[in-house]
Amino acid sequence: MRGRRALVTGAGQGIGFALARGLGAAGAEVLLNDVDPARLEQAVAALRGEGLVVHGRCFDVTNGADVERSVAEIERGIGPVDIVINNAGIHxxxxxxxxxxxxxxxxxxxxxTSAFLVTRAVVGGMIRRRAGKIITICSLNCEVSRPTIANYAAAKGGLKMLTRAMAVEWARHNIQVNGLGPGYMRTAMTGTLTIDADFDRFICARTPAGRWGEPRELIGTAVFLASRASDFVNGQILYVDGGLLAAL
Ligand SMILES: NC(=O)c1ccc[n+]([C@@H]2O[C@H](COP(=O)([O-])OP(=O)(O)OC[C@H]3O[C@@H](n4cnc5c(N)ncnc54)[C@H](O)[C@@H]3O)[C@@H](O)[C@H]2O)c1
Known part of the structure; x- marks a missing residue:
């Protein structure tokens, strides 16, 4: 990853933070984004403390004008973005x-919509340079749903097809767009679920690995999808889920 620059959205905590740390440890220069300035500042300080080359940029990934302005300033001030990880998400x-x-x-x-806005802002440079890696953080809910999460399942299902559509549209420019689909991971987003004994039992029984995943377990796949090792991999969703989607 040396000599490559990555933008990770929603990197103030959880999966985004783990992926920023993983790409940084693999040698990339990493731009962390979050909408929460205090969280972002703390994340950037923590990674700098580990000796990683990182920057922070606070913006709301749902605000098109803010996204355009921020990406332009990043590319002017720091340099071109080679890798984007569209990670910001809510439930x-x-x-x-x-x-x-x-x-x-x-x-x-x-x-x-954020993945469309952020990717649209960076892809012009990637097309000009004839190189780019775009990763969308998908979900098991790209494939299956549960009661009360129809909005999330519709969004993640759409994100899967946006990933494929972007791959098809930009492959001729040597840009690879792939999804990384985590299973149930321990983060703030799932915090209330991990401490719910019934749900915890359900997840451990439903996941062939018999446990929740940790955000750091997504790093290997993210580095693969961000590196030259995946130059002919395009439009795929790689699930890192302890086997959950393979089991009935
Ligand atoms: N935790 C899981 O089990 C799991 C499973 C599958 C997929 N995912 C996906 O992984 C991604 C990260 O999830 P997580 O569990 O780390 O969540 P999290 O809540 O711990 O972290 C999400 C981060 O995104 C930031 N964010 C939210 N809205 C934003 C906005 N408008 N602009 C910029 N930043 C914003 C938040 O401030 C937060 O720091 C999400 O896309 C989520 O859907 C999570």
């Missing part, structure tokens, strides 16, 4: 029959 659970439109829209905006 807002509600029964579908009473789900307010705002809850539907917010989840679609953060989990799906």
């Amino acid at each position: 807002r659970r509600a029964p579908l029959e009473s789900m307010p439109l705002e809850l539907w829209q917010e989840v679609l905006d953060v989990n799906l």
